[in-house]
Amino acid sequence: MNIMGPDTSTSDLVAAVSSELTPTERRIAEAVLAEPTLLAFGTVSDLAGRVGTSRPSIVRFANKLGFDGYTTLQHHVRSDLSHRLSRPSERIRSDGKTAPPARDVINGAISAVLDALEDGRIAELAAPVVRAEKVWILSGETSQAGAHALHSGLSMVRSGVRSLEEHSFGTALSDAGPCDVVVVFDFFRYRRQVATAARVFADAGVTVVAITDSPLSPLVELADTWCQIEVPAIGPFDSSAPVVLMCELLIADVAKELQDDATNRIDRIEALWEKTEVFL
Amino acid sequence: MNIMGPDTSTSDLVAAVSSELTPTERRIAEAVLAEPTLLAFGTVSDLAGRVGTSRPSIVRFANKLGFDGYTTLQHHVRSDLSHRLSRPSERIRSDGKTAPPARDVINGAISAVLDALEDGRIAELAAPVVRAEKVWILSGETSQAGAHALHSGLSMVRSGVRSLEEHSFGTALSDAGPCDVVVVFDFFRYRRQVATAARVFADAGVTVVAITDSPLSPLVELADTWCQIEVPAIGPFDSSAPVVLMCELLIADVAKELQDDATNRIDRIEALWEKTEVFL
DNA sequence: CCCATAATGTTCATATTGTTACAATATCAC
DNA sequence: GTGATATTGTAACAATATGAACATTATGGG
Numbered sequence: 001m002n003i004m005g006p007d008t009s010t011s012d013l014v015a016a017v018s019s020e021l022t023p024t025e026r027r028i029a030e031a032v033l034a035e036p037t038l039l040a041f042g043t044v045s046d047l048a049g050r051v052g053t054s055r056p057s058i059v060r061f062a063n064k065l066g067f068d069g070y071t072t073l074q075h076h077v078r079s080d081l082s083h084r085l086s087r088p089s090e091r092i093r094s095d096g097k098t099a100p101p102a103r104d105v106i107n108g109a110i111s112a113v114l115d116a117l118e119d120g121r122i123a124e125l126a127a128p129v130v131r132a133e134k135v136w137i138l139s140g141e142t143s144q145a146g147a148h149a150l151h152s153g154l155s156m157v158r159s160g161v162r163s164l165e166e167h168s169f170g171t172a173l174s175d176a177g178p179c180d181v182v183v184v185f186d187f188f189r190y191r192r193q194v195a196t197a198a199r200v201f202a203d204a205g206v207t208v209v210a211i212t213d214s215p216l217s218p219l220v221e222l223a224d225t226w227c228q229i230e231v232p233a234i235g236p237f238d239s240s241a242p243v244v245l246m247c248e249l250l251i252a253d254v255a256k257e258l259q260d261d262a263t264n265r266i267d268r269i270e271a272l273w274e275k276t277e278v279f280l
Numbered sequence: 281m282n283i284m285g286p287d288t289s290t291s292d293l294v295a296a297v298s299s300e301l302t303p304t305e306r307r308i309a310e311a312v313l314a315e316p317t318l319l320a321f322g323t324v325s326d327l328a329g330r331v332g333t334s335r336p337s338i339v340r341f342a343n344k345l346g347f348d349g350y351t352t353l354q355h356h357v358r359s360d361l362s363h364r365l366s367r368p369s370e371r372i373r374s375d376g377k378t379a380p381p382a383r384d385v386i387n388g389a390i391s392a393v394l395d396a397l398e399d400g401r402i403a404e405l406a407a408p409v410v411r412a413e414k415v416w417i418l419s420g421e422t423s424q425a426g427a428h429a430l431h432s433g434l435s436m437v438r439s440g441v442r443s444l445e446e447h448s449f450g451t452a453l454s455d456a457g458p459c460d461v462v463v464v465f466d467f468f469r470y471r472r473q474v475a476t477a478a479r480v481f482a483d484a485g486v487t488v489v490a491i492t493d494s495p496l497s498p499l500v501e502l503a504d505t506w507c508q509i510e511v512p513a514i515g516p517f518d519s520s521a522p523v524v525l526m527c528e529l530l531i532a533d534v535a536k537e538l539q540d541d542a543t544n545r546i547d548r549i550e551a552l553w554e555k556t557e558v559f560l
Numbered sequence: 561c562c563c564a565t566a567a568t569g570t571t572c573a574t575a576t577t578g579t580t581a582c583a584a585t586a587t588c589a590c
Numbered sequence: 591g592t593g594a595t596a597t598t599g600t601a602a603c604a605a606t607a608t609g610a611a612c613a614t615t616a617t618g619g620g
Contacts, residue, residue, distance in 0.1 A: 053598080302567060
């Protein structure tokens with residue numbers, strides 16, 4: 001018998017025993033996780049057919065989850081499902097009700113990013129990054145998440161990507177030239193260091209791509225291209241999710257432009273990973 | 281055969297023929313409407329027993345609704361139900377012969393995060409982080425963005441937050457004790473290093489909080505609490521935006537729990553920034 | 561009241577279900 | 591290799607499902 005409560009979801013059920021699953025049982029688990037209604041509606045034969053195994057294997061799977069048969073497991077799943085159906089919070093019907101405001105703000109910001117970068121807008125930002133000899137990344141402390149995402153992603157598709165730590169501005173700057181590009185992040189409470197560093201880059205002839213939250217940002221006047229990002233608040237902090245998303249879209253576009261160069265690079269990295277067995 | 285489309289709800293179905301229902305059929309209709317899962321889950325006998333009638337009456341009821349048997353009616357109800365059950369993020373895939381637009385996939389994943397962490401779910405994840413003496417953060421190369429966001433955010437609200445770099449596992453591990461918590465990130469192509477390191481933590485009695493993409497993840501069995509995150513693809517890469525968002529929600533909740541401690545800490549950091557004139 | 565007809569219940573054939581016991585196969589330590 | 595063990599598939603069975611033909615009961619107009 002299963003020790004877990006009556007309201008345990010399918011995922012939790014599977015999770016509890018995920019380590020001791022045999023190969024076929026794992027396939028069964030994957031199937032029922034991918035299509036949750038299979039367990040609730042399907043018969044043993046249905047499942048066996050779907051997974052491509054025999055009926056007893058399905059029953060044994062149910063046993064391993066802690067039930068004394070498929071029927072019992074199905075009962076559990078069904079009661080859990082109808083339980084969720086009756087709860088109003090699980091709005092399966094229409095989203096007509098009041099959605100929590102935080103949710104709207106976040107969704108809005110994400111949508112805004114997708115809107116802003118539709119069509120050719122990403123390309124405008126990506127173009128200099130594609131062409132650049134070296135790509136510098138510059139950010140304040142609060143917008144590091146985006147910078148970090150950009151750095152690691154961009155490194156996958158091209159070489160010469162370098163992040164600027166707050167202290168090493170000086171040494172790094174001496175390497176920068178007019179064929180380079182700097183991507184600068186800064187948001188509302190604009191940081192002096194970032195702004196001044198960006199200016200130095202600009203003066204050195206480096207193309208400046210700015211990611212910021214307002215046309216009034218000090219970065220905008222320095223920038224050759226720039227992009228506005230809405231920064232929603234999550235609790236006491238600013239969310240970097242929109243920035244991260246933007247960076248990822250940018251990376252994808254750069255990869256697309258670089259075409260073979262990028263894929264070759266990715267393939268090499270992948271091959272290296274395979275060889276050193278980093279994956280399970 | 282029924283003339284209505286495949287997505288007609290149960291209520292519409294009975295409404296269409298409500299005028300020509302016999303008394304017992306009407307009772308059946310009432311029962312079915314009162315408890316929608318009856319049709320989806322129950323057998324003919326179940327329903328007959330519930331309504332207090334004979335099995336053939338149920339079949340005839342199905343016929344009157346326009347189906348050629350109970351089985352067909354049940355299929356209809358089930359497909360309608362599973363359609364409604366599937367969250368918007370999944371609905372996209374099911375519709376798709378054409379590849380779903382990136383926008384929807386991303387929005388879906390973001391919504392899924394917000395759904396998954398509704399109610400008290402975040403609190404469950406946050407609680408150990410609040411209580412912990414030290415908080416370790418562990419992640420593979422591809423999920424660094426989330427780890428980074430968590431590290432920098434969490435450092436704002438509490439002390440003793442430490443990230444694990446891939447090389448310094450050994451030294452760091454010797455410091456970890458049973459009062460600590462480790463937050464582990466890993467997604468689909470699960471990395472050997474992360475899994476083994478997590479295991480070492482778990483064996484040392486450290487509370488393991490896992491952020492991963494499937495209950496079948498190797499992290500789940502080690503975890504005391506875990507959280508499932510959908511990882512959408514952006515171009516050739518996986519997006520970390522959902523993970524980042526999740527981390528930020530987590531941080532906000534930890535901050536809320538720590539209340540005064542956190543605000544004091546934030547104030548001190550802010551004051552320091554002011555004094556060193558980091559802002560413009 | 562009586563009959564025609566609608567409504568419902570009973571019985572049964574057939575198919576399919578879930579389950580168990582057993583055989584075959586693959587896996588792995590030695 | 592070889593034997594022990596774990597994993598999966600096959601065959602058999604009792605129980606149950608559905609749907610159809612038939613029997614029964616209720617209903618309402620003449």
